[in-house]
Amino acid sequence: MRSKNKKFCLSKSRVILNQELAQRRFLLRFEAPEIAKKALPGQFIQVKVGGFDPLLPRPFAVSWTENDYIEILVEVRGKGSSLLAKAQEGESFNLLGPLGKGFSLPKGNTKNLVLVAGGIGLAPLRFLAWEASKNGYFITLLYGDKNQSCFLPLKKLLPEKVLVRSIVEEKNGQTGMVTDLLKDVIEEFKDSCFFVCGPKAMLKEVYGQLARKKIVRAQFSFEERMSCGYGACLGCVVLTKKGYKRVCLEGPVFEGEEIIWESI
Amino acid sequence: MRSKNKKFCLSKSRVILNQELAQRRFLLRFEAPEIAKKALPGQFIQVKVGGFDPLLPRPFAVSWTENDYIEILVEVRGKGSSLLAKAQEGESFNLLGPLGKGFSLPKGNTKNLVLVAGGIGLAPLRFLAWEASKNGYFITLLYGDKNQSCFLPLKKLLPEKVLVRSIVEEKNGQTGMVTDLLKDVIEEFKDSCFFVCGPKAMLKEVYGQLARKKIVRAQFSFEERMSCGYGACLGCVVLTKKGYKRVCLEGPVFEGEEIIWESI
Amino acid sequence: MGIDLKVKIGSLELNSPLILASGTCSLETFAFLKPEETGAVVLKTVTLKPRQGNPPPRLAETPAGLLNTIGLQNPGVEKFLEHEIDLYPSSYKLVGSVGGETIDEYVEVAKKLEASNRFAAIELNVSCPNVNKGGIEFGRDEMLLLELVKEVRGAVSLPLWVKLTPNTSNIEKIALETSRAGADALVVTNTFVGMAVDIETQSSRISTLSGGVSGPAIKPLALYLVYRVAKNRNVAVIGGGGIFNFRDALEFLIVGAQAFFVGTAMLVNPLAAKEIISGLKEWLAGHGFHSIKEIVGTFREPS
């Protein structure tokens, strides 16, 4: 791992596009050729907003790449994401990436993928969907979100071939979570490979359901508070069967079987 | 001094105009009706830029007012002024003002005023020039600046009637400082009233020249590091014959005779 | 919104938990306050003799912080009582802050302040880092501090607040003993000693070698000290250091402060106090609380 040839790099990158996709959710496209060239689905970048306020860079999943461009999806939560949401086209930010270990597409003859996205957790799965569909996989997306107004424009974001089942938590009448969707369809997909991203409670619930059905081919993308994003601070750990692992370096994607789910 | 009826107020004000006047020098116009109504020449405002970075508001002289509008002239020095210089039209900032004690126009029959401006020190004198010329005073401006590229567009900034003598420090050939200009003309203006703003060393030199000629009618506008700008912290003092006085409250304008110049 | 803002600091009832910190407000500040929402206003520290204060520059900005070296500029207690105190509106609870170089000086000033009948409490500033004598020495030398508190306690009957220095390693012990010596409340904390250098001139950016750092930068440090002092439930704690908004104030209340003070925030934004109170009310109401007291000390220790 004597990585003198850098796996990731720091680049000052221009915002090419900043578009409001849904309530408090934005799509930002950057011109970042070096990152775009290397990034794989499931990897992320660190975006530095502000000087000392906020101090730390903010991690965002790479959500799409093409030629010199990468896109991220930003949900407004606090200071950092608000500032990003206000970014002017033409403005530049320091980006560090691509970081972390991404998803692995199944080898052999498993061609069915199920992506399970909770809210903005769609971001890395979107990139995966594009890559996988290029490579001839069949993709089903289960997507749940809080309400209609923050619901992401899936048609716009995803390749055509993806089969979508979605649900909204706070809609009058039929409501539920993405984990309810999963419950309904899990039997159909027992031989598929699962890719999951969303809040921790949702990851845990999804893992539980899959485990009960003895489905082991499942990769989970984790979020954890970060500072460096490249393995230096040991700040972003998740408890695995081999002890604490860094979400930013050994993750953010982990096999379901690696994680000590009781700690989540 | 039980000031329940506020002398100054805090208002969220929009930038109406941001124009580069000369190298690293900008004119900003704000929509700030309450401040515009009350401000007098020599007073200043505190502009809050950034959240915690920078933390403190920045003081700028009111340089002009009309109806609901006020203007300030900003020289880019550090973080705060750089951010202001980049302000978009339409962007809002918290402004506190008008603050401090301004210039007093001479009563009686002295109608000749000499304004002595070092660089961006022109800012408050500009406002004075407009007010004084409305009130029938005769105004001579002595203005010196570092070099040709930061030289302020006096025609644009000042009322027509002002007589201008200016000098540039770093020009090939004839060079000098505003204090050299003063030396040349001081005899002519022995009965005038002087208004001076610029760097401390320049104030001191001007005071020295005036004192040697026994000219006592001279008001000096001081700069000092500030935090509150409204008298609360005792941070911005200058040594006077009556002890330390707050530049933000008892100043920024002081009579030359009040100051202990050896401390400057 | 029907939130009961009242708090008690020892026997003293305050209209709200918000206290304006010493040295960061003046007559002008009152235009931005409301008496019914203001717990108390601690006036600038006064000493027996007039103090000219330190030369400028007295201020330097640090990352998310303010470094100051005012040097306790004040007209001396007599002039203060003669010319200044009457200018302050009587609708507010005022607290007199006392500084000094000897115990006798503290005692004398405290007695004079009490005799004016204008004060609801006396605060001992034993922790100003910007004066050569007195100040921080008392804050650090435990024996001296205890003697000081006892002497003042014996000389005045007003509630006695003692403002501790953070620049010590055993604040719990000092706090405990100070309260035993008769303090009705501990104010935690004064500024942290700091320094800033102008690289171009290789000299201090303020007129003295070091000064006191306040503002958001010190908030996590101050909060930890308040937590430690407040663990001793026998004395009231007024907590602060870097409080800029209602969320910051809540952090201090949660770890056990009965009231909080606001200093630098008022310098940056004179409406800070009002905004903090309205933010507190709204948050408490939205979370089902009815009074400030309910949130005090609700901190859940990590397991």
Added chain:
Amino acid sequence: MGIDLKVKIGSLELNSPLILASGTCSLETFAFLKPEETGAVVLKTVTLKPRQGNPPPRLAETPAGLLNTIGLQNPGVEKFLEHEIDLYPSSYKLVGSVGGETIDEYVEVAKKLEASNRFAAIELNVSCPNVNKGGIEFGRDEMLLLELVKEVRGAVSLPLWVKLTPNTSNIEKIALETSRAGADALVVTNTFVGMAVDIETQSSRISTLSGGVSGPAIKPLALYLVYRVAKNRNVAVIGGGGIFNFRDALEFLIVGAQAFFVGTAMLVNPLAAKEIISGLKEWLAGHGFHSIKEIVGTFREPS
């Protein structure tokens, strides 16, 4: 630009005054450094036995600061020497940071590190605020600290650096005695103890009650401590805390640090070290200096 960057810390010559702080760099960091511009890299503190470290969340952002509670996660000295040390490039001067709960543990770890022949110096971390035992206790208990330094000094012959805690009131005295006990350099300072509360859950924002605050927020506090320690001209001082750019680094050099360390800045921007060095070179050249040593200790005391 012809600036001589070399500095000497005791008998040890370093390529530059820039030292990477313990706990803020890993293998990945080296891709962003140049050996000829890097004084030394202090590796993450190791202990005798493996330490799992604290549960997440381990990090919280504070105003211009970072609050951490890593809890000295490390594989233990044996595994570290067996599996990890060889991954580090040999073109850099490495410093081994030692932590422990007893003096014997420190001694044993230090001896093992020395025996590996991979280190240019040993740094004693006696000041980590995030572990229950050891760590900060040594930093605060003077007698224990001196015994520790003497014991380690007797057991290894590598240059010995001691990293002091800022969470004390008499750092000068501790520094002086530590240097007398055999330290070749004092590293000032580790993180400041701090705390942050999540108001929604009324609990700590990190998994432990308190953690260590680093970053720009602590710079004025750290600078003052470095100044005080560096006044004793008999021992080398490596100063830091919140250094984010070359101007910050110059402040520490001016007040007397022979070298400086960079921690949190590298987490925010892995190019910080490179940028600091190039900024230093340019500034020094522009101001007529020829070597780093010329700027060290040039501070002019206020009159």
